[in-house]
Amino acid sequence: MAQTENYQLDILTSDDFVTEAWVQRLVKVLDRALGEFLQQWMLGGVISGWSLGTDKTVSAGEGVVNGCHCKTTTSTDISGILASGATNYVYATNTSTSAPDGDVAFQATQVAANIPSTAVRLGKIVLDAAGNVTEADDNPADCPRDYAKPLRYRRIGGQWSGTITAGTSVYIAVDHSSTLSFDVPLGLEVSAPADVHCVVCADGTDGGQFRLKIWNDSTSNDVTLTWTRYGFA
Structure with a gap:
């Protein structure tokens, strides 16, 4: 009998089961969902x-x-x-x-x-x-014990203000690690004026900070952004 990848759940293959295809799909979905949660989201x-x-x-x-x-x-x-x-x-x-x-x-x-x-x-x-x-x-300095931390869905927000010469772009970094650091970051929302554009940079972005590239296409050099970040911590 075939088994699923993560948790060796049995996959029915006998023609005697009239709902074989449906049962196979259900078992595979369950295996994939459990595997993704425990391996990617639940810290060991x-x-x-x-x-x-x-x-x-x-x-x-x-x-x-x-x-x-x-x-x-x-x-x-x-x-x-x-x-x-x-x-x-x-x-x-x-x-x-x-x-x-x-x-x-x-x-x-x-x-x-x-x-x-x-x-x-x-x-x-x-x-x-x-x-x-x-x-x-149980917890020596040279081999600290690994604990499974309970994850909670959290949100954090703030504001950034600075000077960006009109018609140019800059990179900025926002460090919120002293307030909250995410074990599993899920998303970042940035609110900016219509003529100011932002992109999140993969480089330098982790659970405790993020980097943005900002294009200032307005006529003013003063830019203010508000941001909200969420995830599990």
């Missing part, structure tokens, strides 16, 4: 639990790992993946059954830079040469 990380213990365990918890909502209901023994006489950076990664079943695997490395970009960092456990735990830290 720990939602709750998954604390590192001095008994070489990861407590029960849940999080979003590489686009999959994963959960454990009991503590997990990770003694088998820890190296003695070393600092072990522990992380969560998904498995082939993470999408349909919420399974998760815990791994460790002695080099924080080797943690896969799709994994969720949990912290570090330090073992002495005899294999005894000397430190278990």
Whole structure:
């Protein structure tokens, strides 16, 4: 039986199902919608639990790992993946059954830079040469834990005023990061006089700031713009 790309949802292919085409389309749409939301909009990380213990365990918890909502209901023994006489950076990664079943695997490395970009960092456990735990830290400076931040739809607005010589164009930058920085920017609306034209620049625009190219085709050198930006933060 065929399965969808993201979450291995079954796609019916038997001629016995008279609504086969409709069911296939519904399943594929559902898979694509879930995949797009969790992978692109829902930031990965720990939602709750998954604390590192001095008994070489990861407590029960849940999080979003590489686009999959994963959960454990009991503590997990990770003694088998820890190296003695070393600092072990522990992380969560998904498995082939993470999408349909919420399974998760815990791994460790002695080099924080080797943690896969799709994994969720949990912290570090330090073992002495005899294999005894000397430190278990959920949020160390050299391997800060990844948290799944709840996203809220937010809006922010402001005004820009300046001098632009009539008949010329300039680039301006607006930095609103001290007030609000978007994790997922969605749009920007700029209101300007009819004879002043604006284009948003991709270069220099991110969740906390944006750049505009402004053409002043009016007879006045004084230009005032109002702007509204929205997205998830």
